[in-house]
Structure formats: structure tokens, C-alpha cells
Amino acid sequence: MNRADIIAALYARRSARGFLDTPVPRQTVAAILAHAARSPSASNTQPWRVYACAGAVRDRLSDALLALHDSGGHGHCEEYVYYPPAWREPYLARRRTLGKALYGLLGIPRGDAAGMALQYARNYAFFGAPVGLFFTIERGQGQAAWLDLGMFLHAVMMAALGHGLETCAQQAFARYHQVIRAQLAIPDSEILVCGMSLGHADPAEPANRLRTAREPVEAFARFAGW
Incomplete structure (x- = not known):
């Protein structure tokens, strides 16, 4: 095992927001999921479920989501609380810093609600990626399943x-779980937690130049005993 490569991968990972339309073979997607299934889970319960789509299925789903989103969403909403009801520091500042950096790269000025809305809508086009992944857990699972799914996603x-x-992991898909559920035959016994775009990143996409900062260890960790 090359430890240096593992560390390098942690620093290389990013949320790509622009992809090439280069197809990704089904066997490659299956291999990625097989590798990820080595993730830890409580008592090895492996609570995650994955629904992958590409080609015409991906295109139909994207068209339906974009049409629904452009029409205002018609009351659709996610099945669980994702963001806090009110932001407080230091999280608010970090969120604003990210938004300023991203929209700056895209040339969308502050206050341009229409431009921001168009960029957000790109979620439902998978940012151009040829593969969409959707992740669920069964209803009635405890908090352990959510933690396990987070490790699996990473x-x-x-x-x-x-x-x-x-x-690019995208919680934005959760709002339209009913549409995704119907098109990908996801049973009502499962909660759609999020989606993910997968493909070859577009080197010409301005948003892919975004690099986010991280807090120093001293800001979030406490050490005792040495």
C-alpha cells in the first residue's frame, strides 16, 4: 500500500461542477461501488443502497427534474432536515466564503439571483456528467446508518x-425524491438521501478551479495525554 498516494487522493478530491460527456462503462461504475463497499459500518450492516443511471435513463430523469425545478418545484421537498433552521458562526462565514469564491469564478455578481438560480439548476443536469448515482437507506434505520452512508459516500x-x-455529491436531488423514486423504481421503504454526479471533469469549466480551505487542526481538535 502506497500511503503517499492515499494522502494525495484526500487532497485531490473536490466537488467537480462541470463534466465532459465522455461515457463511463457500467463495469467501471460497478468496480467503484465494489471498492467503496469496503467502508466500515455498524456491525457490518452495510445499510447503503445505490441506484445508478446513464444514457437515455439519465437524460429522461434530468429533463424531468429540470422541467420541475424551472416551474418552481410545485411543493416538492426532501424527507429530512438537512440544513439548520438558522445559520450561526463560524458556519455562516464559511458558507459565504464558499459562495463568493464559486460565483466569482463563474462571473456571477453578488445579488444576481437569476444567475445563481441557473447555476443551481445545473445540479439537475448532473453538471454534464454521464452518470448519476443516488443513495438511499431503509426507513427505520437509526443514526448509525446515516453515519455509515457518509463513510460510504466518501x-x-x-x-x-x-x-x-x-x-460531486449533491443533496439537491433529495427535494425531488418522488420523481427520482418513480423513474428509478426506488421503493417507498427507502429514503433518498442524496445523489452524486460521476464522470471525467471538464478542465475548461471555471467552477472546477475552486479550491476550498480547511481549518487548522488546532481549531477543531483537542489533544490530551501527551
């Missing part, structure tokens, strides 16, 4: 890098 991102691909 493993998918790392495994994708190992295959020369990049990703």
Missing part, C-alpha cells in the same frame, strides 16, 4: 479518483 469519491474520475 469511499465512492476516493474510488472514483482511483479510476481517473471525479464526483
Whole structure:
């Protein structure tokens, strides 16, 4: 095992927001998921479920989501609380810093609500990626399943890098779970947690130049005993 490569992959991972339309073979996607399935889970319960789409299925779903989003969403909403009801520091400042950096790269000035809305809508076009992944857990699972799924998601991102691909995890899909559920035959017994775009990152996409900062270890960790 090359430890240096593992560390390098952690620093290389990013949320790509622009992809080439280069197809990704089904066997590659299956291999990525097989690698990610080595993620830890409570008592090895492996609570994650994945629904992958490409080609005409991906295109039909994207068209339906974009049409619904452009029409105002018609009351659709996610099944769980994702963001806090009110932001406070230091999280608010970090969120604003990210938004300023991203929209700056895209040439969208502050206050340009229409431009921001168009960029947000690109979520539902998978940012141009040829593969869409959707992640669910069964209803009635405890908090452990959500933690396990988070670790699995990160493993998918790392495994994708190992295959020369990049990703963007997107909670935005959860709002339209009913549409996604119907088109991908996701049973009502499962909660759609999020989606993910997968493919070859577009080097010409301005948003892909975004590099986010991280807090120093001293800001979030406490050490005792040495």
C-alpha cells in the first residue's frame, strides 16, 4: 500500500461542477461501488443502497427534474432536515466564503439571483456528467446508518479518483425524491438521501478551479495525554 498516494487522493478530491460527456462503462461504475463497499459500518450492516443511471435513463430523469425545478418545484421537498433552521458562526462565514469564491469564478455578481438560480439548476443536469448515482437507506434505520452512508459516500469519491474520475455529491436531488423514486423504481421503504454526479471533469469549466480551505487542526481538535 502506497500511503503517499492515499494522502494525495484526500487532497485531490473536490466537488467537480462541470463534466465532459465522455461515457463511463457500467463495469467501471460497478468496480467503484465494489471498492467503496469496503467502508466500515455498524456491525457490518452495510445499510447503503445505490441506484445508478446513464444514457437515455439519465437524460429522461434530468429533463424531468429540470422541467420541475424551472416551474418552481410545485411543493416538492426532501424527507429530512438537512440544513439548520438558522445559520450561526463560524458556519455562516464559511458558507459565504464558499459562495463568493464559486460565483466569482463563474462571473456571477453578488445579488444576481437569476444567475445563481441557473447555476443551481445545473445540479439537475448532473453538471454534464454521464452518470448519476443516488443513495438511499431503509426507513427505520437509526443514526448509525446515516453515519455509515457518509463513510460510504466518501469511499465512492476516493474510488472514483482511483479510476481517473471525479464526483460531486449533491443533496439537491433529495427535494425531488418522488420523481427520482418513480423513474428509478426506488421503493417507498427507502429514503433518498442524496445523489452524486460521476464522470471525467471538464478542465475548461471555471467552477472546477475552486479550491476550498480547511481549518487548522488546532481549531477543531483537542489533544490530551501527551
